[in-house]
Amino acid sequence: MPDTSDLQLDKMRDAASQASALLRSLGNQDRLLLLCQLSQEELCVGDIEERLGIHQPSLSQQLGVLRRDRLVTTRREGKRVYYQVADAKVLTLLQTLYQLYCAE
């Protein structure tokens, strides 16, 4: 029979499973950079390509990962596809990371 501490451990494991999945999604230089861009404004693939100098197929692949993990959503406008951040947790984490690595 599970006791209180086992239940707590299950909850911790569940939280850790979700949290570590998000950390892996962000744990790539290119994905992190492009999420930083998207956290400021909605952008299409070409915009991101130009800003970050990441080649298109590579960019599309990373965007595909973020789509799969439901961290971004897309909107097509003619030939262009616009991306935006779809997960509030991402924005919170990006803010923390900004403080740790980009602020004085």
Added chain:
Amino acid sequence: MPDTSDLQLDKMRDAASQASALLRSLGNQDRLLLLCQLSQEELCVGDIEERLGIHQPSLSQQLGVLRRDRLVTTRREGKRVYYQVADAKVLTLLQTLYQLYCAE
């Protein structure tokens, strides 16, 4: 010749490189769980094993990763090795993750 925006991009890339490395270090369920334990108090391997139910070799391997990435330090006391968190950024991130996944 690099202009201002190139310099900014270099800085961003550097920050993203460091940040994404940290995210990868934390991006594993077992490592995240054991860092959560260590964020509360210094613990030896056996303590962690008992609390989390992770098998010893697996635990030692994950602790080895955290040592390699300089996120924890160790102190030997007789047969036991005590671990503690050595990186303030880890504590900050854990706090944010706690708010996102463990708080109501």
Added chain:
DNA sequence: CCAACAATATATATTTCAATATATTATCTC
């Protein structure tokens, strides 16, 4: 149909994971 924009496919190299086995270090007992 052609050009622009984006996604997918393919191939290869690398990293990571998980399980098992073995080694190291320190303590204890005789």
Added chain:
DNA sequence: GAGATAATATATTGAAATATATATTGTTGG
């Protein structure tokens, strides 16, 4: 001080996931 034991670390292996570069395909608008 020579084993025996406890605590921890390392090695090994095979499978799975990820990264990276290039090539190809799909979609839309002109």
